[in-house]
Amino acid sequence: VVFSDSFDKAMAAFIIANGAAAMGSGVTMFFTFWGLNLLRQDRAVPVRKTPIERMFGWMMPRGAEKAVLSKMNMAGMGTAMIKGIMKKKNVLSLPELIAAAREAGVRLVACNMTMDLMGIKREELIDGVEEGGVAAYLDRAGAANVNLFIG
Amino acid sequence: VVFSDSFDKAMAAFIIANGAAAMGSGVTMFFTFWGLNLLRQDRAVPVRKTPIERMFGWMMPRGAEKAVLSKMNMAGMGTAMIKGIMKKKNVLSLPELIAAAREAGVRLVACNMTMDLMGIKREELIDGVEEGGVAAYLDRAGAANVNLFIG
Amino acid sequence: VVFSDSFDKAMAAFIIANGAAAMGSGVTMFFTFWGLNLLRQDRAVPVRKTPIERMFGWMMPRGAEKAVLSKMNMAGMGTAMIKGIMKKKNVLSLPELIAAAREAGVRLVACNMTMDLMGIKREELIDGVEEGGVAAYLDRAGAANVNLFIG
Numbered sequence: 031v032v033f034s035d036s037f038d039k040a041m042a043a044f045i046i047a048n049g050a051a052a053m054g055s056g057v058t059m060f061f062t063f064w065g066l067n068l069l070r071q072d073r074a075v076p077v078r079k080t081p082i083e084r085m086f087g088w089m090m091p092r093g094a095e096k097a098v099l100s101k102m103n104m105a106g107m108g109t110a111m112i113k114g115i116m117k118k119k120n121v122l123s124l125p126e127l128i129a130a131a132r133e134a135g136v137r138l139v140a141c142n143m144t145m146d147l148m149g150i151k152r153e154e155l156i157d158g159v160e161e162g163g164v165a166a167y168l169d170r171a172g173a174a175n176v177n178l179f180i181g
Numbered sequence: 182v183v184f185s186d187s188f189d190k191a192m193a194a195f196i197i198a199n200g201a202a203a204m205g206s207g208v209t210m211f212f213t214f215w216g217l218n219l220l221r222q223d224r225a226v227p228v229r230k231t232p233i234e235r236m237f238g239w240m241m242p243r244g245a246e247k248a249v250l251s252k253m254n255m256a257g258m259g260t261a262m263i264k265g266i267m268k269k270k271n272v273l274s275l276p277e278l279i280a281a282a283r284e285a286g287v288r289l290v291a292c293n294m295t296m297d298l299m300g301i302k303r304e305e306l307i308d309g310v311e312e313g314g315v316a317a318y319l320d321r322a323g324a325a326n327v328n329l330f331i332g
Numbered sequence: 333v334v335f336s337d338s339f340d341k342a343m344a345a346f347i348i349a350n351g352a353a354a355m356g357s358g359v360t361m362f363f364t365f366w367g368l369n370l371l372r373q374d375r376a377v378p379v380r381k382t383p384i385e386r387m388f389g390w391m392m393p394r395g396a397e398k399a400v401l402s403k404m405n406m407a408g409m410g411t412a413m414i415k416g417i418m419k420k421k422n423v424l425s426l427p428e429l430i431a432a433a434r435e436a437g438v439r440l441v442a443c444n445m446t447m448d449l450m451g452i453k454r455e456e457l458i459d460g461v462e463e464g465g466v467a468a469y470l471d472r473a474g475a476a477n478v479n480l481f482i483g
Contacts, residue, residue, distance in 0.1 A: 031329070033193055038365050039483055042335055045445070049466035055474075081264065089253065102391065103365060105273035107222060115384065115449055143196070147266055171327045172206075176473045178333070178481040179259050179329040181189055182480070184344055214340050215403060233417065240404065294347070298417055315351035322478045323357075330480040332341055 031167070033181035035057035035091055036100035037109055037124065040068050043180045044127035051134035061168045062141035065180075066150060068094045068128070068141055072140070075154045083149025090148070093156075094124040126174070132158045139166065182318070183216035184332035186242055186277065187251035188260055191219050194331045195278035200277065201327070202285035204229040209288075210282070211318045213292035217301060219245045219279070220291055226305045234300025241299070244307070273326075283309045333366035333469070335483035337393055338402035339411055339426065342370050345482045346429035353436035357477070362469045363434070364443035366483075368452060370396045371429070371442055377456045386412025392450070395432040395458075434460045441468065 032043045034097065047057045061069050072093035091097055102108040116123065122130060132138065139162040140155055152161065171177050185214060198208045210219050224243035230238065242248055253259040261287045267274065280313065290313040291306055304314065322328050334345045347360045363371050372394035381389065393399055404410040418425065424432060434440065441464040442457055454463065473479050 033190070041337070042364060045466055046470070049470050053467065053470055062193060082262065108216045111384065112449070119448060123450065146270060147263070147272065160463055164196055165204065167205055168197070168200050177329060178479060178480050179331055180481055181331055184341070212345060233413065288464065297421060299416070315347055316355065319351050319355055328478050328480060330482050332482055
């Protein structure tokens, strides 16, 4: 369960997911609440929204590129510093980790209740994302070996 | 393990717990640290406390009704907005989710070490709550299929 | 996975780990991102660092003694209050919990990718810490009964 949309927690989630996929495990990531923001496209998609949905959409980070550190963000400076170091050390960026996850067959599931509450539409999400609810999550979690809540 | 008392994380915890109970699983939620605040009654209960315990009790949110978002709370406005949307979409409120959990047989366990440290007394908690320690938690966790730390 | 370096979450992590070890389970704690700070020595260790690594090292809490509450820290006052109560109630302090974990055979693994990114050197960590990557974590997690992400 990816509950958080912070840069550091998203990095941890995708590094673990991609590592598990590389070791041959089936991996499903369930994005709920703030975590759903990581799956948004970084451009505005023209969709019909209520005023309050539009406001939510505007206030929350649009996509993984916009994610910031949960601590020491310092108005973006901390996040920029970490991204700079990652680039220098040839660590994959968050969007690259997401692309790698998709290529490795990691299932990305968007929580449909969150989509409904926050007014996020299917067309606003990146390609290759499924929709699912808590029952779908629990089915998969019950069969999994390792379950983590990244909040 | 419910470690957080934020509104969003508590919602996630109870939606997962109630979903699992609805699918026939035995569910135990262990409330520790801030999470314990979710099990407090929303009224002041007359109990004997030290001055520091009284201060803690006063500073921490008294019950699920008082829980606020971990992000974008904006002095309560964000939380109120989400609650408004939830009501409109007929999503159960947090107190309703807790009541539903109790009815579905979800076991709610209050961490007795936290109760001792924070000076929260049994009489201050809602009905239907058990007390337990880390050993009780681990016994249950070891036998469970899915374990999450919601922090 | 210990992702957080906050006092309260670290307490929860070590109380669970030590409890499990006391009940005869093999326990491995994997410290990543901010969590790595909990394993730093509380003194400055003379090591060669780039200026940016030096700055990171200086800005992040150096060791468990410096960890503060994730909530209600109030410029250190909240953390000091909790520590005072813990002492009075004879609860082990965080450094004592870490020492107890080591004595009980809990494996403390420092994420080597975090060490590389943050510029934390082996000599700066407390004794008895191993280094490992995501593959080492996943190997251990796959074989474990209970997995938690404390973030």
